Amino acid sequence: MAKILGIGNVVLDIVLTVPHHPLEDEEIRATQKQTTSGGNASNSLHVLTQLGHQTALCATLAADGEAKQLLSNLRARKIDTQHIQTFIKGRTPTSFITLNAQNGHRTIVHFRDLPELSFEHFAKIEIEEYDWLHFEGRNLDNLSGMLNIAKTFLSHQPISLEVEKPREGIEALFPQVNLIIFSHHYAKAKGFIDGQSLLNAIKKTVKHANLVCTWGAKGVWYSTPNDSVHHLPAEPVMPIVDTLGAGDTFNAGLIDGLVKEMSLSQAVTHANSLAAKKCRQPGLDNLLLDNHATPLANIKQLSNAKTLVTPAKDGAPSVVLIKFDDTVKAYENNCPHQNVPLNEAFKIDVNPFEKTLKCSVHEAFLI
Template sequence: MKHLILIGACYLDTILSVPHYPEEDEKLRASTLTIRRGGNCPNSLEVLQQLVQPQDAIRMYLISPLPSKSSPAAQRIKASFGESSPVSLEHSLYRETYTEAASSYIIRSEHSGSRTLVNYNDLPEMTVAEFEAIVQRFSPDDETWWHFEGRIPHTTLKCVRTLRDKLPNAQVSIEVEKPGRDGLRELAAEANVVFYSKSWAENSGHGSAESCLMSEKQQKASLAFCTWGADGAAMCQLAKQQVVHCPVESRAKSDTVVDSVGAGDTFIAGMLYSLVCRNKTWHVSHGLSFAVHLATTKVQREGFQGLGADVHDWLVGNAS
């Protein structure tokens, strides 16, 4: 049995769709309002649970600070994964004196397809001691993959080093997303696999995904990926210093962007599925094509529902 553990914040998202992004002090009527569970790692798990097949023999976990287990917010988050979900919250951290979940307010422009996010999170972050206690529940013989959202880098770095000490065979991936966040390069240096976002790369002076992958130095990583919006994504097999670019299908480029919220999380879900569940049957370049196709399919719909069904042909084959 494999274990895939994702560590990151869990939000309740309030999404307002508006005709265009409002000017300061402008009054604007929203066309739709949607409230759903969000956060980078929960979004990736929402997609992963649609991809995983029984033969993959994998357990998936979310580790995130959550409000009191009895609170309506916590119950809503748990229910959002579905009754038969393979995603476990058993290692999540319930803050019993808090009743409200972390919140994200998203304004999505129908004109441009862009979205602007404002987050509020009053829940105490995970501590290194709490993470160490979770790690001790796994055996060094377990096949584990730990994926970290690149938050609170100083603490996360200590958590990764704890993994290296306690579970030396564990695989570690890191998401490097938020521009200007101190400590992300140090985190990337400790990972086996690194995911860079376009916004982080551009803020760091890179004009393309390929430039980011060739310029950034990862000490322990074997693979690095960088998404680039409508231009697809690229990967670098670091031992060979070989960069492969996967564009968005030309037909898909002309399709309307409906909902870009979570596109990067969907790409990461596709790559984690490829690397953890199909590592023996899919070449990593095939996994890259799958992840780009999956993320492209996602932005053409509201939310994440039905993604697994729409990529069924990829999942039933063993193409390499």
């Protein structure tokens, strides 16, 4: 297990699942709505936590109610929030996302009215306590100083930089890090037709970093300082369920592999497979669940005010699920007194204040 510090962004994601991508002036009804924490660094840390690492986030938040919701979600995901910088002025950054049910692709509209992380706040962190630092390539006014501090005070810990978009002056920072992860958005904006041409150009000036460029369905290109550029095809995914967070998942898998002392080739393969797995499921929760196991339900379907009853299947009994604080409790759907399903007569009565369930037949309370 490694201690990993992510420096970047955390936002409130409002995800609407729609039957198709909306047209201009079209009114369309969403089939599902989900509100959760998002942002590149936050998402990657969520995956790294599931991979067994101890993670912490350095980002900014507002002082509004939505920020409290984000903090609660981050802590539920076991991401350390002690390095969050709070601003009184400004509002919680929000991403409004439409998820196309036809192909799993997403469209994002981002709103931000909040200052970026300050250099002074970052400088107070005991970064020597961490085994890896991962930076989003944003906040260029302060990022250079943060990287200078990291290079000064870290003795052996690797530093990675995600370059998602072209930003003025970001290329000057490339020599200061050990791993650079480029997106195809950056490559295309710079006029490159694929990851190989981008990395070959970068290698002329960046001599000591591992380089990676992801390109969605076209796969990923990568290179060590002393090797040529290699290509790994994308792992086939059919059907694609949800691409939101796939890139963040790849980044987490890459860091996880390198922390575990895999070669760059092995780490890229590991990350590629993990990203494909993400595209096969909704959201980032339970990413490491056994492929052969069938989930009973998504935790976001549950609440502490009502139960969810799963049907009996393949010899397994029907199960009653209910959210209990930050966990889920499960009961076999059977009244021990009458030997009938708990919801035999009508739905199971829930008292969320006393935290009890009431059998619809025998009328006994179950704790």
